[in-house]
Amino acid sequence: MAEEANFKCLRCGQEFKLPYDPKAGPQERTCPKCRSNSVRRIKEQKK
Amino acid sequence: MMDVGRHPRIKLFVYSEVEDVSGYVGNFKVKVRKKARYVDENECNACAECAKICPVVVPDEFQMGFSSRKAIYIQLPQAVPSAYVLDMNACLGNNPIACGKCVEVCDKKCIDYDMQDQFIDLEVGAIIVASGMDVYDPTELDEFGYTRFDNVITSMEFERLICAGGPTTGHFIRLSDRETPKTIGFVQCVGSRSERRGNRYCSNICCMNTIKDTVLLKDHYPDIEVKVFYMDLRAFGKGFEDLLRRSRSEGVKYIRGIPGEIYEDSKTKNLILDVENTTTGEVEKHELDMLVLSVGVIPRQDGDLIQKLLTLSRTVDGFFMESHPKLKPVDAPTRGVFFAGCSESPKDVKDSVTQASASASRAGILLSSDRIKVEAITSVIDKDKCTSCGICYQACPFKAIVVDRKAKIPAEVIEAACAGCGTCGAECPFGAVTMKHFTDEQIFPQIDAILEENPQDKIVVFACNWCSYQGGDNAGMSRLQYPATGRIIRTMCSGRVDEQFILYAFSKGAPIVLVSGCHFADCHYIDANRWTQKRVEKLWDKLERKGIRPERLQLEWISAAEGQKFAKVMREIEEMRQKVTPEEIEHTKKVLSDWKPKGAKRRPKKAEVKIEA
Incomplete structure (x- = not known):
């Protein structure tokens, strides 16, 4: 099963999870709330 | 098929696979693996004596497994050439001691267990992909x-x-x-x-x-x-x-x-x-x-391989994508490559023949001339600035750039293969790539002009020629209402939108910048818009590090048919623009005041830009 990562919509601010494979190339992502493509992956803070 | 086999100007390679394709329109070099059939096809007269004596029985793939064939067989009754082939995976006679009966019975002595695959190098001007489904x-x-x-x-x-x-x-x-x-x-x-x-x-x-x-x-x-x-x-x-x-x-x-x-x-x-x-x-x-x-x-299971060999793009369904659905329905995005049949989409015999005829005509037109005309929107590499890093080579979706990193030989653009997306120009960190048309010297003054008066009231929109710009046009033609604060700068592809265009717009007081392009499956430059996304993602991080809200850089994929979406996006972004405070804009301008164009690339001063009539 594909790993999931946290994403944030830079249009409406919605946060959500989407499948994410760091080895795969860029994917067209859409915000489930506002359908915007300005979707940014929230990177985990380094400890 | 018989006619094709007999035609004096058609060379038919059956039981063969394309191993490698290099070069560009008019100068493709194709390596073909002609698989060993273990039967001399020129000598075999299909007498069937070998099949009669062969003791090995396996399911017949052509008959969907409803009947059987021998290890030495003809794939289908109308096969061209009409010659037998030996299925070495089923044959007992690889070691002649085990069987070898077919060799004994063949009067023409055309069975050769030691036959090897052959590699044939071809030079061709055009390629038609008819790989089926x-x-x-x-x-x-x-x-x-x-x-x-x-x-x-x-x-x-x-x-x-x-x-x-x-x-x-x-x-x-x-x-x-x-x-x-x-x-x-x-x-x-x-x-x-x-x-x-x-x-x-x-x-x-x-x-x-x-x-x-x-x-x-x-x-x-x-x-x-x-x-x-x-x-x-x-x-x-x-x-x-x-x-x-x-x-x-x-x-x-x-x-x-x-x-x-x-x-x-x-x-x-x-x-x-x-x-x-x-x-x-x-x-x-x-x-x-x-x-x-x-x-x-x-779509065919080996579509990935064909896509890689010919630098093609595929739709979300997995079929190969044409260069333009209406205006170039049989052309591939790679110049000199055409489609026929179900490799492009599911279609019946009539449509396949129609498309094949069109492709043959398109290829014929191409081959009938000694020179081809290409659009002048190609990139040029300044060899003095080029460090042979190879980034432009990696970014080019058409493999139109050659570079020798080891020998430090500067990159060179094959103009016949370059489609002019501009991704190389946007990715080059040394400013060594310039475009013919859609140049930096044309785009910077457009940003200047947009933000000359009341920049806080403007949204700078970069739109690709094929989809997003047409989406805006569609919205206008459909009389859809959207705020008039958006100012569009057209580029051939969103891949052309250089990071420095965006930073420059922010440094000049733009409250919001929108980068828009084709949906991933619709990109007219194969995968150039993937580079746009990567670039924008990096810029979001960069802006955040500089204390600028990444939300002010927006990304949207809008197709030519999505006028509604274009209008909706513009309305939403206008709402966002109104929330960007003057203090925020001033802070951004201050943060980016020390911003300089990348590498040696120089942003022209307004006075230097000459507009010729």
Whole structure:
């Protein structure tokens, strides 16, 4: 099963999870709330 | 096919695979692997003595496994050339001590166990991709009982059973008892038009194939009862509606509903179908002797390899994407490559022949001239600035840039292969790549002009020529209302939108910048817009590090047909613009005040920009 990562919509601010494979190339992502493509992956803070 | 084989100017490579393709339009170099067939095709006269004596029997793939063949065989009756081939995976005679009977019996001495694959290098000017399609395997649709019930077959298997050259010489039988069925059903859209399983798209050919099959059955067996279970019947071509009428007039029953479940009577091996007839709204039971699943078509499994060899792009369905759906429907995005048949989309014989004729004409036009004209929107590399880092080579979707990193030989653009997306120009960190048209010297002044007065009231929009810009045009043509604060800068591809254009716009007081391009599957430059996304993602991080809200850089994929979406996006971004405070804009300008163009690339001063009439 594909790993999931946290994403944030830079249009409406919605946060959500989407499948994410760091080895795969860029994917067209859409915000489930506002359908915007300005979707940014929230990177985990380094400890 | 015989005519093709005999044609003096057509060289046919059968039992061969393309190993490698390099070069560009007019100068492709193709390496072909001609697989060893272990039989000299020039000497073999297809006498069949070898097959008669061969002791190895394996399922015949051409007959869908309904009959058998020998290890030495002809793939299909009309094979060109008409010569035998040895299946070395099945043959016992690889070691002559084990068998070798075919060698003994061959008078022409044309069987050679030591034959090796040959590699042939070709130089060609144009390439037509006619790699065909595969057929959907309905095993995963368990409710139809394919492989569980003997008398459930696919439409491809039906073709073999009804064919005069098939395993039963055209006597249609059911598999459980070899009797001619009295009732037969066809289920449409198996593996097609489904969101859950199979494929979402319509396979185009299945409806007419089934209608043709029902007419064929009624011609052969007038008393047979035929039922077709369907969602919609798509008989839209020339003469298709007539054939449907003929099928109906001959007594074929068309029932609007797909079976939910199929059971088998263990004694008779008959099939019982539960179907909701959506025309009457009633659940019906139908008992049939045999059921044919009208399976859809799927892209070829080796499509990835062909895509890689020829730098092609594919739609979300997996078929190869044409350069332009209306204006260049048979051209690939890579210049000099054309499509014919189902490699591009599911289509019937007539459409395939039409497309093949068009492709042959397009290739003929190309080859008939010594020189070709290409659009002047190509990139140029400044060899003094180029460090041979190879980033432009990696970014080019068309492999139109050559560079020798080890020898530090500067990159060079093959203009005939360059499509002018501008991704190399945007990615080059040293400012060594400039574009002919859509130059930096043209784009910076547009940003200046947009933000010259009241920059806080403007949204800088970068839109690609093929989709987003056309989407804006569509919104205008449709008289859709959207705020007038957006100012569009057109580029051929969103891949051209350099990071420095965006930073420059922010440094000049732009409250919001929107980068828009084609949807991933629609990119006219294969995968150039993937580079746009990567670039924007990096910029979001960069802006955040500089204390600038990343929300002020927006990204959107808008197709030419999405005027509604364009208007909606502009309305949403206008709301965002109104929330950007003057203090925020001033802070951004201050943060970016020390911003300089990347590498040695120099942003022209306004005074230096000359506009020639």
